[in-house]
Amino acid sequence: MEVIAVPGLPEIRPGDDLAALVADRIDLRPDDVVVVASTVVSKAAGRTASLSDFEPGERAREIADRITALTGEAKDPRFAQAVIEESEALVLDAPFLLAKTRFGHVTVNAGIDRSNVPEADLLLLPEDPGASAQALHEALDVPVIVSDTSGRPFRHGQRGVAVGWAGMPASRDWRGEADRDGRELGVTVQAVVDELAAASNLVAGEGGGGTPVTVIRDWSFGDHAGSDELFRDREADLVRQALEDWTYEDDS
CATH class of the missing domain: 3.90.1660.10 (CofE-like domain)
Known part of the structure; x- marks a missing residue:
């Protein structure tokens, strides 16, 4: 797999055509995945x-x-x-x-x-990163992920995550497949849009030296079932339930 930063993008301003700016700077292949930082999606939308x-x-x-x-x-x-x-x-x-x-x-x-x-x-x-990804996907004719950086529970630091995607499932569903010993997998669902967003972030960078669009090349979803479930609802999110039920005590 190769991750390529799209070179020479200007400072994005309201009304800019992101798809055209990307297409003018890199020749996309049919199996590429384009990862776009939410910051430039927001700037183009005047957010x-x-x-x-x-x-x-x-x-x-x-x-x-x-x-x-x-x-x-x-x-x-x-x-x-x-x-x-x-x-x-x-x-x-x-x-x-x-x-x-x-x-x-x-x-x-x-x-x-x-x-x-x-x-x-x-x-x-972006107000609706999924809709933004869909519009870019239709214009570029390849899968698109809109990414952001985010911290996670139990971990220091931030990494890239997907906040919107189009043209591909969010996850590879391994349930029902077998491991090397023939045991059936019962819970493994791989959030590939997050993994690709994180890989993109290594190349895109942060701060003043960032490049906001990358292309993932020579990666394949493979012969797996797909799922678009990425964000847990409250009933399935034990961490969120615990936080919402907890009151911070101000001892001052």
Whole structure:
């Protein structure tokens, strides 16, 4: 498998045709997978915002005050309001904001970014990354993954994850297949869109040196069943249930 960074992409601005910019810079093969950072999808869609766009309500002020007291770092209530407005629900509101987005992804601060956003304070996640991936897939005629970086429970650091995809299943389902000893697999479902997003992130990079689009080449889904289930619902997510049922005690 090869991961290729698409060279020479300009700073993306509202209204830019991402598919055309990619197609002009690399010759795609039918079995390629294109991985696009959510940041440039959001920029093309005009998903930038200013803190002044968000008038903090009582809940946002309470959350900001509590986080400030717990961490010793001032939390802007306008940012807390932005997270609330970009979320379907808050899984955790102290000592940081962990939110479920409207499309099912659970991430810190609802995925709102404050890096590499010229002329704005905030960059919001795409409203519907799946629809964005579908539009790019139809324009480029290859599978497309929209990726973001995210931390995970029990792990330090961040890695690439898929927040939208089109033209391929989210997972390879190994259930019913046999291991090398002939035992039938009963639970193994491999989240390939996440694995490809993570591989892409190694090449795409972070910070000021990032390249936001990569091409995965010479990778094959193989002869397996596919599944589009990626985001757990609350009933199947024991970590989320525990966090939502837990109240952070402020001993101050």
